Amino acid sequence: MKIKDISVFCSWLIDGLSDKIQENVLLTFKNGFISKIESVKKEDLSIDSVFDFSNCTILPGFIDSHVHLFMSGDHVLENRKVEQNNDYNKTKEIIDNNVRKHIKRGIVAVRDAGDNRGYTLNYKPQIPFYLNKCGKALYKEGRYGNFIGTPVSYYDLISELILRERNKINHIKIINSGINSLTEFGKETKPQFNEQELSEAVFTAKSIGAKVMVHANGRMPVEISIKSGCHSIEHGYFMGIDNLKKMADFNIFWVPTVYPIKAYLEKGKLSKLESDNAARILEHQLEQIFQAKRLGVKIALGTDSGSFGVLHGDSFICELKLLLNAGFSVVEAVKSATINASILLGLDEIGSIAKGKQATFIAVKGHPSHSIESLQNIEALYIRGCLHDQ
Ligand SMILES: [Zn+2]
Structure with a gap:
């Protein structure tokens, strides 16, 4: 025919x-x-x-560079707890639903940023849809990250943990800081890993053809991540202008995930202090994005869908609008969610x-x-x- x-x-x-x-x-x-x-x-x-x-x-077709497919993005804490402990079949239903929501908004590819049991690794979309997987994110034992990853203990070699799932993963996710404090504006947490550990992780990932996305907020956690040679900084709140300049120099992508903080403002039960701080954090991040644009940092849009109040698909529109608020033109915002993201995800045919x-x-x-x-x-x-x- x-x-x-x-x-x-x-x-x-x-x-x-x-x-x-x-x-x-x-x-x-x-x-x-x-x-x-x-x-x-x-x-x-x-x-x-x-x-x-x-x-x-x-x-x-759009690309969301940071999602957690195993969760719906519900803002009811009890429901979030249930989702974090579901069996595979229930999780699969949630993922199917989330994929449908992405497609509905014209999102044809996502990069997953981790789930606590690696269920996403066994998931195959029923419809044409690109899903870049990392399985369990890696975090330092005793630090932030247990609901999306697996701990790296004092006795573990991070390279061995990376190689364990080498045939199933597209990229590695490492958590290298805490999250934003709503009670103390701009509070920086210590890096979870030192430069040597992170460099070893990036070296191992590169040896199997996988890129490394690093969750990092604050100057020091981001600086160490950049030095390790990682491919993208996720969130990057309060990273500062010097780190932005280095990211531009070394061609490291930034996925600023702004909407999650706005979701707290819209849906969280916050005290006056917390909501004032959340509003200031949001403004600070938009200012950093404006500076990143000026310095030529490559930005890839990521929503962090699955986080508190961050719904798959819908939050993509919110994140695009926030890029406009930060001073992007419509064309620039679209580029961050198409060509830039396709380069970051290694999806040459689309974007x-x-x-x-x-x-x-x-x-x-x-x-x-x-x-x-x-x-x-x-x-x-x-x-x-x-x-x-x-
Ligand atoms: Zn995330």
Whole structure:
């Protein structure tokens, strides 16, 4: 059977690569890959043979670079406890549901950041969906991280723990600090690992072709992580300008996960002091993102979905809006969730709309300036050249 070319017309295109928004574009694809991108006049099109997305913006399929698929993002603490202790079948139901929520918002790939029993490693999505896995995150025994990882004790060799799951993982997740304090603004926790331990972990990960994502807040934990040669800093609250400069110099990605702190503000039962501090932390992180943009740090959007009040899919829109609040243009925010993330995740076929790339894209109603709001209700999602039934 001869496979036909498929053509799609849109009024606006954000391709993930260019800083410019293209107008009146005809995309043609065959066998799931883009074969042609042309600028056309709508009146010259034969509407019979073209799928018409006039008054729509087309964007590459999105990527969320930091999620915890094993949890729903519920803000009720008792429900969160249950999810952390579910058996595999119950967890699988939650993951299936979360994957559906991502797809609904046009998110076609995620990078998981850890679950406490490594269940995600055994999960295979039923629909076309990229899932980069790490299984259990690694944290220092006695420190923060038990609900998403496994402890590294004084007697353990971190390299052995990394090699144990070498055939199942795409990347390694290491936790190298605590979390933000809501009672003491900007309080820094000690690094969990020293530079030698982290360097050994990164060396071992690289030897099996895996990248390393490091959870780190505060100057010292981030500085040590950068020196170890890791690939991305997760959260990076209060890391400071010097660390941002080093990240730009060494091409280390930053996944700032801003929405989780806003979720606390919106859904947490906080005291006046805690809510004032949460608001200040949020402002401080947006200012750091603005500085990162100025310095040329590569930012990949990550939501930390599954965390307290951070729902899969929905929080992606919130995180995009927060990048706009930090001074990003719509195109820059889209790039952080497409091309930048595809480089970080090593997914070359997606993340941009260009000749030879996979025909995986979203159409949303209206001008690009409304495109982030329009993700609430996407017009169409094509995955590998096929229209996905929402
Ligand atoms: Zn996380």
